[in-house]
Amino acid sequence: MAQVAELKEITFPTQGWQGGINIRDAPDQIAPNELQTAENVVYDNAGGIAKRKGSRNQGTFGAGGDRVLSCYTFYRPNQNPQVLIHTSAGAMLYTNDVTATPIVWGSITTGLSTTQPASFETENSKCYFAETTVLGQWDGTTYNTIGSAPAGICYLRVWKDTMWAAGLSNPDRLYSAAAGDPTTWPALNFVDIMHGDGDKLTCIASDGLFLICFKQHRTQVVSDPALFTNHTADFEKGCESHFSVVHMEDKMYYLSRLGVCWWQGDASSRLISYKIDPLFTPDLLNLANMSLAYAYQLSDRCAWAVPEIGQSMNTLVIEYYPRLGPIYQISGNIGPGPWTFHRVPLTTFTTVRQGATEAVYGGHGTANKFMWLFSPDGTDDGATFQSLAISASFNFGSPVYWKYFRRVTVVGRGKFNLQFKRNYGTGVYATYVVDLRSSSLIWNSGNWNVGPWGPDSNLKRKLQSVDLHAVALAIQISDSEVNTGEQLIQVGSLGQEVTAGEWAVMEMSFDGFLLGIRE
């Protein structure tokens, strides 16, 4: 039976979205600073959300059907770094300038594996790579193979000035080259990691202190590089992909079957992706192809590309912002940061710092293109992409009574669709177009001391008229714009404008009235 409540004004500002995506909790339990979902959205400012930048084609390689299996940046002192790509044609290509358009590729060798991605390491100023058929050595101009290396190796890692290797032929065996010499392999330099346990080595990594030998379901660490002494570090979690290990600041992260883990050293790892837990199930991810998962790290974020269900290549990027986690007042420690999702055309990644530039590059998943990720573009290789963010559902402190809102105040920039979902429903209830774009700089005439002088503001506030009846409302922001915007970063007296995605939203404030119960 309908009832009218005592008339009460409601003014409700959002708290920012520093909590990031939460797909674990029930829709009515998602915190006000979290998002039900997000796609192609970044957290350029803590609390704000923005559309990501696009990606740019830096040129093609090989034949039309060739794809990048893995890629690597070979740094050399006092020279441009080379970027190496291992292609599905079995070729290893290199370029001396990844910023050129188009990139000029040279050939290192052919006849390599067409399916197993090569892993790479640099030692003694040379790049080494292995993909089960060879251990290759490349110094920037000359290529050799190391014939004495164990057959079948495809995972490489340098630890304690020594090259370590594992492969697919023997799922337990870890090999070591001679100390400081990756071209010499003593015949007895190997050890079986948890011999015959039915599992297989999937990744070898290092935190500097230990050589970490990951299997799919367990983790051992080698502590002595001479005697190969090893012991269990994690009895329950392993690693899915050799290419999923990320070092960022003082932490190491990697992808396990249960999600993204934070390496704790000589102890069980800590799962940090619990807010997106439901993703890591065979219902949503293709567990058979998780060995292809690939990570990148750039400035304040790191990410993993993973294959979704039914897909044979990486299709979803899960991006993590460790520096945006909550700071605990007493300890000063920082808690887990927010997550977001992207759908980008790239499936493999390498971060390249060259001259004045630093960017992530990688292979296109469905074309023989090498791409620049998060380039200053509003499209992905010329194709429009949609951004989407859906907030938690707000009941404005009253889970029973209906409310009416006539105005929503938006603080942000750019142009986007402001939509609302009502009462935990999935359909869109109302749509408004919000245009907060800055106008271009123009010279004009005016009276002194009348009106604003100087460029149009980057960040704007707009009172958007709406007509909303609901018990609870969720905010949905989406767009399919093809332009970029600019983020203003105040450095002392200078306001530096940095190319960013089309839009950003910092806050929304509702004002309206409490109505009553309505059936």
Added chain:
Amino acid sequence: MVVNPADVPITREDVQNWVKKWKRMSKTKRPTIEDYIRQQVDKLELSDEMVLKAHKGEDPKLTHAADLIIDDLGSYGVGAGS
């Protein structure tokens, strides 16, 4: 007393050369690859502490160098029992 595996002066290149020589032998007259490896290791006349290596893992035990090489024949492109 055990030594570091790297101190045993047998490289993978040595073993590869042994395997190549063994493959060139007549199939009807050659010993098994295992026996051949043991013969080659014996020819080196290494001391006991050189050839006995602690195979470190969860359960360390001393293992003859020839047995370790035989265990790893797969990485030289040779199957066991050849």
